[in-house]
Amino acid sequence: MPAAHVQARRRPRVRRIVLAMAGTAAAWAMSCAFAAAPEYQLKAVFLFQFSQFVEWPSTAFAQDDAPFTVCVLGEDPFKQYLDDAVRGEKVDGRPFAVKRLQRVEQVADCHILFIAQASPQRLDPILDALRGRSILTVADSAAFAERGGVIEFVTARNRLRLRINPRAARAADLTISSKLLSLASLVPAGPEPAP
Numbered sequence: 001m002p003a004a005h006v007q008a009r010r011r012p013r014v015r016r017i018v019l020a021m022a023g024t025a026a027a028w029a030m031s032c033a034f035a036a037a038p039e040y041q042l043k044a045v046f047l048f049q050f051s052q053f054v055e056w057p058s059t060a061f062a063q064d065d066a067p068f069t070v071c072v073l074g075e076d077p078f079k080q081y082l083d084d085a086v087r088g089e090k091v092d093g094r095p096f097a098v099k100r101l102q103r104v105e106q107v108a109d110c111h112i113l114f115i116a117q118a119s120p121q122r123l124d125p126i127l128d129a130l131r132g133r134s135i136l137t138v139a140d141s142a143a144f145a146e147r148g149g150v151i152e153f154v155t156a157r158n159r160l161r162l163r164i165n166p167r168a169a170r171a172a173d174l175t176i177s178s179k180l181l182s183l184a185s186l187v188p189a190g191p192e193p194a195p
Contacts, residue, residue, distance in 0.1 A: 038081065039155075040078045040079070040081055041078075041081040042160055043081075043114075044078050044081040044084070044085040045085050046153070046162075047082065047085065047112055048070075048096075050136060050138070050180070051091040051096075051111070053176065053180035054174055054176050054177065054180070055175040055176075056111055056134050056173075057134055057173050060135075060173075062109060065094075067095050067096060067097040068090075068091045068094040069096075069097045069098075069099060069109050070082065070097070070110070070111065070114070071101055071110035071113045073107065073114065073115050073118075074117055076116065077117070078114075083098050104126045104129045104130070105129075111136065112136045113135050113136070113138065114138045114139065115138070115141070115144075120143075123139075123147060124147065127147065127148045127149060132172075133172060134173045136150050136169075136172070137151070138150065140154075145163040145187045146165070148165065148168050150169050150174065151165075151184075152165075161184070161185065162180075162185070163185050163186075164184040164186055164187065167187070168187075
């Protein structure tokens with residue numbers, strides 16, 4: 001067999017191997033990108049979804065046309081994701097508003113409050129200041145729900161899970177849908193917190 005003919009037969013084979021390797025590399029890169037999807041993009045969507053599965057008392061809104069306000073207390077880990085998740089959305093006819101706060105004293109009109117990177121020393125005074133207010137408190141700090149927060153994001157085996165404290169929800173006069181409760185692990189019942 002002439003050398004030119006052997007090389008001609010090898011080119012398509014080499015080309016197929018190169019294309020297969022490139023395809024494999026592209027698929028691997030895409031799976032890595034998917035696996036590394038921003039954690040806080042997912043959490044932002046959860047914050048929006050909570051508004052669909054939690055009921056606030058009418059007294060939680062200053063006016064009939066007041067927006068539904070999602071707040072972030074502390075350094076904002078969401079960047080633009082939270083704004084994107086609620087843009088153009090409404091809950092019970094109310095448009096969403098997003099606020100970034102630095103002090104707990106600024107939470108006057110918040111309905112959902114994500115408490116960013118709160119240490120236990122910082123968290124307890126924040127939760128004390130919010131006691132008796134109809135605010136759905138959410139954080140991803142360890143033992144947040146056990147300390148009196150309503151919903152804690154927990155990451156286990158690369159999956160985002162929820163831990164809910166029903167007592168804290170009742171103390172805030174919030175009603176959490178049984179559908180949402182069924183997706184979460186619950187903080188065991190104990191004595192009701194003081195109002």
